Amino acid sequence: MISLILNRIARVVVHIILLFSIFMLFKGHNEPGGGFIAGLMAAVAIVLIYITYDLKTVKKLMPVSYPAMIALGLFFAAGTGLGGVMLGYPFLTQTFDYFHIPLIGEIELATALSFDIGVFLVVVGATLLIISTLGEGSK
C-alpha cells in the first residue's frame, strides 16, 4: 500500500518534523515544548517513515538500538540528578545560568536541559521500540 503522494510528502515532512522536535526540546524551558513533547514528535516523524515505507527503511536510516537509546536516556536523567549529589546537593537539584555568546546573544543553560534530553531519549526509544516490535511481531 505505497502511496505516491504520501511517499513524496513524507520525504520532505520528516525532516521538518525532526528539526522542529529538536527545536521544541531546546526551547521547552521557556515556551511550549520540552523533552516529552519533543520525544513524541520525533517518534511520530519516524513512524511516518515506517508507515510510508517499511521497517527496513527505518532501520537503514536510523541504525540505532532502541533499548540502548532508552538506557542512554535514563543515564542522562539519572546522571543529571547524581551530578548534584556529587557537588553536595540533594538528588536532582537543578541549576541554571545565563551566558553571553558572541553573535547569538544571551542564552540560558540549565541542567534541566540535560534531564530533558534524557526524557526525550527515553520517550523516543520506548515509543519506537514498542511500535517496531509490534510491527515486526505481528507479521
Place this chain on the structure above:
Amino acid sequence: MVAVLWVVFIPFLFALLTPLVQRIAGDRIGIWGIISSLLTFGGVLSLANYAFGDEPLYVFYEWAPTLGLSFGFYVDGLSWLFAFLISGIGVLINIYAYWYLHKPDPFGRFFAYLLFFMGSMLGLVLSSNLIILIIFWELTTISSFLLIGFWHHTERARYGAVKSILVTSVGGLAMIGGTVLLTVIAGTSEIPELIAKAGMIQEHALFFPILLLILLGAFSKSAQSPFHIWLPDAMEAPTPVSAFLHSSTMVKAGVFLIARIHPVFSGREEWTLLVATVGLITMVLAAYYALRKVDLKAILAYSTVSQLGLMIMALGFADVLGAKATAFHIMNHAAFKGMLFLVVGIIDHETGTRDITKLRGLRFTMPKTAVLAFIGAFASAGIPLFNGFVSKELIFEAAYDQIGIAPWMSVFPVFAVIGSALTFAYSMKIFFSVFFGEESKVLPKHPHDPPLGMLFSPGLLAAITVIVGIMPFVAENLVNAATSAITQTTTDFYLTLWHGFTPALWMSVVTVAIGLLLYSRKALLQVMHSKPPFGLTVNAMYDWWYPNIMVGAEKLIGVFQSRKLRFYFMYILGMIVVLCGWVLIRDDHFRFIPHDLWMAETYEYIVAVAFILATIGVAVFRSRLARVISLGVVGYLLCAIFIILRAPDLALTQLLVDVVTVILFVLVIYFLPQLKTEKERFSVNIRDLLVSVITGGFVTVFVLAAYSHRYTTTIAEYFLENSYKLAGGTNVVNVILVDFRAFDTLGEIIVLAIAGLGVYALVRLGIRRKQKEDSV
C-alpha cells in the same frame, strides 16, 4: 573523602564495564577483575589513617532531605577491618578464580557478579546510614543469588540459590521493619547519631521488638540457627565464590551488623540472652553436623556456620573482651577458612571429587596442597602456633568471665568447650582422612598439585595464618581499632601467644582431649550414623513450605491479576472513585457554585456536543477500525479544548499521544485475526454499564466541585510565582516536569522504559518460541 566513594563505586563501575571489556579481553577477562579488586584494595589502604587515628571519617551527602534520607559513609576501626578483609580477600579470590574457571563457563558474567558483590559488600560495611546499609544488604543478597546459581544448569544450584535468597530475604524484611521502627523512635537512621541516642533507645518501650527484628536480619544472613539451612545448599556455587561469600565476607555481614549496633543495643539483658544464646546453639549444632558430613565443602559450610555462632556468642557478652575476641576471630577465621575453601577447591579441581570417603593418601601426589591443608585444619582446630588458637583462647576467656555475672551463664564456657572439641574433631577429619592413608584408586582424575596461580592465594593466607599464630601482636593495632569501634571506648590490649596457666588454657586442653576422643574411629562412626536431633526438620519445613508458598502466591496474585484488561480498568476506575470521593466527603467539598457554568462561547458548545457524539461512537460502532477512529476523534477534541483553555503544552502532548496511540491501535488491529465479538451475558453488560455511569457521574461531580473552589489559593500560584525565580524557566508546565517534580518524571520515564522493554521482551520471546515450535 573521595577514597570512600572510590572504594564503593570502583567495583560497581568495573562490573558494569565488564561486558564491554570482555569483547576485547575475551577469556582473559579475569585480569580485569584482578585490576579492579587491586584498585579497590588500594583505596581501602589509603583510608587506614581513619581507622587507626583518633577521628573516624564521616562523609555525608544529602539525598532526599525532605524524606530525611541521606547518603553517607563512616570509616572507623570496625568498618575498616571489614573493608580490608573484603577487598584483600577479594584480590586473592579474583586471582584464584582466574585459574579455577574452565572453558565453557561464562567468565565475563562470573567476574561481573563477583565485582558487583564486592561493591555491595563494601557499601554495606562503609554506610553510615541504616537505610542505605539495608539497600546494600539486599544488593549482596541479589549478587549472592546470582553467584550461587552460577552453574544454573544443575538443579542443585538453582535450589541452593532460591533457598538462600528466600531465607535471607525473610530476615531482611524483618530487619527493614526493625530499622523503620528504630528510625521513627530515634528520629534518625544515621548510625553515629543512633549511638549517641543509645540511652533513649534502650529505655524505649519498643526496644525489644526492634532488637528482635534487626537481629532476625543478622541471624538469617549469618546463617544462625534455625536459618542455617541455606548455607550448606549454597555450596553449589563455584568454590572461589564459596570461599569469598560463604566464609569471609557475606555471611559475616550479620556479625558486622551485630557489631555495628552493639553500642546502641548492648547493655540490656535481652542482648546477651538473644545474641549469645543463639550463637551458642548454632555453634554446637553446626559443629555436630559438620562432623557427620562426608562432602568436604559441606563440612566447611557447617564449620563456617559454627564459627559464626562462636563469634556471635562472644559479641553477645556485651563486654570489651567479647568484642575484642570477636574482632580478632573475624580476621583469623577469614584467613584460615578462606584458605581451607580454596584448598578444597584445589582438591575438587584436581581429583574431581570432594567426597572424603573416596579421597585418601593425597599427601604423596599433592604435597604442596597438603601443607596448606595442614595449616588450615590446625588453625581451625585451634592448635597453638596457628592464629585460630589465639582468638579462640580469647573467646574462652570472655566466656569464662561470664560465670561471674550470673550462674546460668556458666553454660557459655561449657558449651564453648564442647563446640570447640567438635570443631577439633572435624578439622582433624578434613586433614587426616584426605591426605593420609593409602592412595586411593577410585579417583575420577589423576591428582597432582595445581598451577602456581591457584596456590598463590591460599599460600598467602596460610602465611598470614602462621605469622599471626606465632606473633599475634602484628594484628594488635587492627584488633584494638575494631574493638574501640564496637564498644565505643578506647582500648589498648596486647595480644600474646602465652597467657600463663589461665582458665582459658585449661579449657583449650580439655577441648583437645575431648576432640581426640571424638576423633577416635569408633566415636566418629557413631556420630556419623547417629540420628540428628531436630536440625533436619528445619530443612523439611523449608521443603514443605516452598512449593506451598508458590502455589499460594499464584492463587493470591490470580485474585487481582485476572489477565483481563477490563478488570484492571475496573480496579483503576473504582479506586479513583473511592479515593477521590473519600477526600471530597472528608473535607466537605460538596459545594457547587453553578451560576456561571453555562456561560460558554458557541464554539465551545459545538466542541462539547461533538465530544459526546464521538464518545458514544466508541461504544456503539461495530468495526474495530471505526472505534479506533472514533477514539482518535475524542482525543483531538480534547486537544481542541486544551487550546481553547490556552494550555498549549497539554494540547501538544495530547495531540502527539493521540497520534501515537491511534497508530499503535491500527498496528495491532491490522494484524489481529478478525475474531467474532463475544456475546456477553446481560449481567456482565449491566455491570460494565454501572461502572461507567458511576465513574462518569463521579468525575462530573468532582470537576464541578473543583471548579467551584477555583477562588481559593492553589499550588498553581506557587509554581507561577517561583518558576522563573527558582528554576529560570518561564514555561511552568515544563519547569514542574523537569525541576520541581523531576523525581516524579524520573519515575515516569523509568516506567516507560520498563514498559518498552517489556513489550520488546514479550513479543520477541513469543516469536522465538513460535520459531522453535515450527522447527520441531
